Amino acid sequence: MVEPLVLALVVFAGAYGVLALGAAVVGRNPREYIVIASAGLEILVVVQVLIAVVRLIGGDRPAELGTFIGYLVVAVVLVPIGTLWALAERSRWAPAVLAVACFALLVVAVRLDDLWSTVGG
């Protein structure tokens, strides 16, 4: 994977997750900010996944190719589904859903990076 991009993704998702958790704790549901932050995070995810797909097509092979592709698919759908699920909720539990999505994305990103490390680049 592209290291600066993975780092940006992890930092963004981590910060978003913590802020979303904070919003849930104090009982806020900032819908506009949720949409903006989710869109920003998803752009990072899509760019990273596209780069990975291009390199896969180019012949690079990470360890456990099937698992890797599975993680790529989950990474792309995680934030949009979490956001849609959260926007249907009017209470503090909406940002709590985003916190779960962000932390799940963190795990996925770290696992993808692990698997890719065998490619050497």
Next chain:
Amino acid sequence: MADPRPTYSGPGRLLVAVYAVFAISASARAGVQIVNHFDDAPLAYLLSAFAAVVYIVATVALARSGPRARRVAYVACTVELVGVLLIGTASVIWPDAFPDETVWSAYGRGYGFVPLVLPVLGLSWLRWSGGSGKRRRGLREGV
């Protein structure tokens, strides 16, 4: 008595999200284990697949409204609680029978014991949200 509160609203919204994450990760894990090296630990992998199905059913049932979905959710969460207790205990007593980890090994230690807490939360939420109109109104004001 008013209709029970939908299981997917309020705290249930978060519960469904966590269940969905477990449904996806348990399914993926079981799929990879069964496709790649089923013969290494068939019992553990079949249990992984069973756990995955239980999580999927619980997620879908909790995300839907109506008495039927609620009953299905009750059954799924109960099976889940019994499963994590039985398999957790079995994996501690007979570690040799589980050469590879399942979601429920050692009461879900590999997943921060969330698999042990989740069915308790699920059953509590089903009980709480299915209460009388009076209790439901109290909850709605509290959230």
